[in-house]
Amino acid sequence: xxxxxxxxxxxxxxxxxxxxxxxxxxxxxxxxxxxxxxxxxxxxxxxxxxxxxxxxxxxxxxxxxxxxxxxxxxxxxxxxxxxxxxxxxxxxxxxxxxxxxxxxxxxxxxxxxxxxxxxxxxxxxxxxxxxxxxxxxxxxxxxxxxxxxxxxxxxxxxxxxxxxxxxxxxxxxxxxxxxxxxxxxxxxxxxxxxxxxxxxxxxxxxxxxxxxxxxxxxxxxxxxxxxxxxxxxxxxxxxxxxxxxxxxxxxxxxxxx
Amino acid sequence: xxxxxxxxxxxxxxxxxxxxxxxxxxxxxxxxxxxxxxxxxxxxxxxxxxxxxxxxxxxxxxxxxxxxxxxxxxxxxxxxxxxxxxxxxxxxxxxxxxxxxxxxxxxxxxxxxxxxxxxxxxxxxxxxxxxxxxxxxxxxxxxxxxxxxxxxxxxxxxxxxxxxxxxxxxxxxxxxxxxxxxxxxxxxxxxxxxxxxxxxxxxxxxxxxxxxxxxxxxxxxxxxxxxxxxxxxxxxxxxxxxxxxxxxxxxxxxxxxxxxxxxxxxxxxxxxxxxxxxxxxxxxxxxx
Numbered sequence: 001x002x003x004x005x006x007x008x009x010x011x012x013x014x015x016x017x018x019x020x021x022x023x024x025x026x027x028x029x030x031x032x033x034x035x036x037x038x039x040x041x042x043x044x045x046x047x048x049x050x051x052x053x054x055x056x057x058x059x060x061x062x063x064x065x066x067x068x069x070x071x072x073x074x075x076x077x078x079x080x081x082x083x084x085x086x087x088x089x090x091x092x093x094x095x096x097x098x099x100x101x102x103x104x105x106x107x108x109x110x111x112x113x114x115x116x117x118x119x120x121x122x123x124x125x126x127x128x129x130x131x132x133x134x135x136x137x138x139x140x141x142x143x144x145x146x147x148x149x150x151x152x153x154x155x156x157x158x159x160x161x162x163x164x165x166x167x168x169x170x171x172x173x174x175x176x177x178x179x180x181x182x183x184x185x186x187x188x189x190x191x192x193x194x195x196x197x198x199x200x201x202x203x204x205x206x207x208x209x210x211x212x213x214x215x216x217x218x219x220x221x222x223x224x225x226x227x228x229x230x231x232x233x234x235x236x237x238x239x240x241x242x243x244x245x246x247x248x249x250x251x252x253x254x255x256x257x
Numbered sequence: 258x259x260x261x262x263x264x265x266x267x268x269x270x271x272x273x274x275x276x277x278x279x280x281x282x283x284x285x286x287x288x289x290x291x292x293x294x295x296x297x298x299x300x301x302x303x304x305x306x307x308x309x310x311x312x313x314x315x316x317x318x319x320x321x322x323x324x325x326x327x328x329x330x331x332x333x334x335x336x337x338x339x340x341x342x343x344x345x346x347x348x349x350x351x352x353x354x355x356x357x358x359x360x361x362x363x364x365x366x367x368x369x370x371x372x373x374x375x376x377x378x379x380x381x382x383x384x385x386x387x388x389x390x391x392x393x394x395x396x397x398x399x400x401x402x403x404x405x406x407x408x409x410x411x412x413x414x415x416x417x418x419x420x421x422x423x424x425x426x427x428x429x430x431x432x433x434x435x436x437x438x439x440x441x442x443x444x445x446x447x448x449x450x451x452x453x454x455x456x457x458x459x460x461x462x463x464x465x466x467x468x469x470x471x472x473x474x475x476x477x478x479x480x481x482x483x484x485x486x487x488x489x490x491x492x493x494x495x496x497x498x499x500x501x502x503x504x505x506x507x508x509x510x511x512x513x514x515x516x517x518x519x520x521x522x523x524x525x526x527x528x529x530x531x532x533x534x535x536x537x538x539x540x541x542x543x544x545x
Binding site: 041048051052055056057059062065179180182183209210213215218219220 | 302305306307308309310312316317349351352355538
């Protein structure tokens, strides 16, 4: 059994586990939200129903996905430790790195399914309300998925270091900071005394979700070019590689008693 | 003792009843329309990443607030209208509909609107600043300067700016010249409202343009009656005692009603006709 096969086996188990935990139940809420918005907004919003349906659909993908990524992500490792199910697993010929990467891939796949079904629901709502399905929305769906994968990586990192509760607090804090990354970048305008190197270091340390947010662009039909998407993908991949690298390093050295 | 789950369900309706009873006992007052955050920039900062969806929520709130004040309030109060529009447009500066409809809600005379054309113009100016390539926003801004502030010079300048933007219809340049050369001219106002009517889809804005067109037609009717009464006085040396007498004299024909079907008021002492106060077209400063 090769390393990749073992990673995929852990990922497949993680996916099944998250589905068993009824994580995908948020899709029911999403379906209700989309149905209601499709039915009601045309009457209430004065010709803004298409924009609002897109805004709501993308915000729900982002919001629900982030909640899943944080709250399920921090439990991926800590739960295995608390239940002591990690120890027999590590006794098997599975490396710790394969275990951690498998956990990451499993939750990322759950989120991919979640986002894909929601995107389908969004398009269905647009078509059923007589709107033209707009392929440009997929750019925002894709960057939302990248952001969710980054959140999972951050959640995994903290869950390796500390308890589930503390990991949740740390992950939420970092995610919120990442959403305000542009504020961090310009913090010296408000606090000129802050050392520039420190501001830069903090700015690059937080996951820059502000950068990945193209929702308002696609809703107004602005094209998000392939080069921009490639650059955003590269950023997300590099950030995840660094975060997961630190998590793997810490996980490899952690003593379990 | 085992609690039956159905018991909890049966108790659910009691919660609002008990809450209302408690509110009544405490003498607390529930305020329907409260705005906790008045600065759009603050709200935008707090909602980073979700600003546009929050703009939608505020826009829906604006429409519902305006609709409820206009249709259901005993005495319409539009205090929150301006801040709601400001928050909406700060959260989503590209939401043109919020500037255009928001300005219309603000400009219309009370109680149909807030009766604050200067606030409406501020909203449109903000829209033009944030969306410099939108000729439609500039066109509406020009119309509001011309119609509500009687400022033909500014209106003409804005129309000229709009005509140079990509996608702008060539007629804007002609309109700019008309506005400048024929200040206060009813035909020019009609041409501007007609453009708004033709460009907008069915809804409050188109209805508003239709109302203004009907008011202009009513003013044409008033003028026609004025000319007829003057002719009558020239012939007989007195004003006609009624509009029927004017019709019998053959000086005017057709229905002497405004476009909403309500008969014009007539003052036999002055020979002046006017739009009836009972007409939906009547406004205090109509035809100023």
